[in-house]
Amino acid sequence: MVGALDEREPVLLEDPIERRYAVREMRVRVHQARFRGRVIPAYQSQCTMCRLKEVRLLDAAHITSDADLLGEPAVPNGLSLCAIHHRAFDQSLVAVTPAYRIAVSPRLLTDEDGPMLTLLQGFDGVEIALPERRSHQPDPKRLARRYEEFLALAEA
Numbered sequence: 001m002v003g004a005l006d007e008r009e010p011v012l013l014e015d016p017i018e019r020r021y022a023v024r025e026m027r028v029r030v031h032q033a034r035f036r037g038r039v040i041p042a043y044q045s046q047c048t049m050c051r052l053k054e055v056r057l058l059d060a061a062h063i064t065s066d067a068d069l070l071g072e073p074a075v076p077n078g079l080s081l082c083a084i085h086h087r088a089f090d091q092s093l094v095a096v097t098p099a100y101r102i103a104v105s106p107r108l109l110t111d112e113d114g115p116m117l118t119l120l121q122g123f124d125g126v127e128i129a130l131p132e133r134r135s136h137q138p139d140p141k142r143l144a145r146r147y148e149e150f151l152a153l154a155e156a
Helices: 032-042 083-090 115-121 140-155
Strands: 058-062 078-082 094-096 102-104
Touching: 032 058, 032 078, 058 083, 078 083, 083 094, 083 115, 094 140
Parallel strands: none
Antiparallel strands: 058 078, 094 102
């Protein structure tokens, strides 16, 4: 498992963690704020999956990755997702079908982990909230491509 602790090395809880800082140079997606400013309102400022309306917890998620040549910052390539659903979408734990239905990974559907997971499992097969303007609705071809990737990962 990536990021798992090496079980051979004991973890010393009493060992203090030294505060250290570094300066980093990073590439910033300058267009992301404008993308968010168009996607979130297109979805009536709510998560397309759970309908959460707390704007501070909403993200504009790309269907086709921003790093991909086809991942343009346009509303049909975006979904308004709350932070938890965005993370699950990016990790292929949930997907949106080309028919605008939520798909939850088989791994999560068979797991038992508590109330948050139970809530997430309940979204399987539910239709997402769509933007009113047809031109703002998610591109079914992009969703189909992303859904195929989701299915391939589920089989692995």
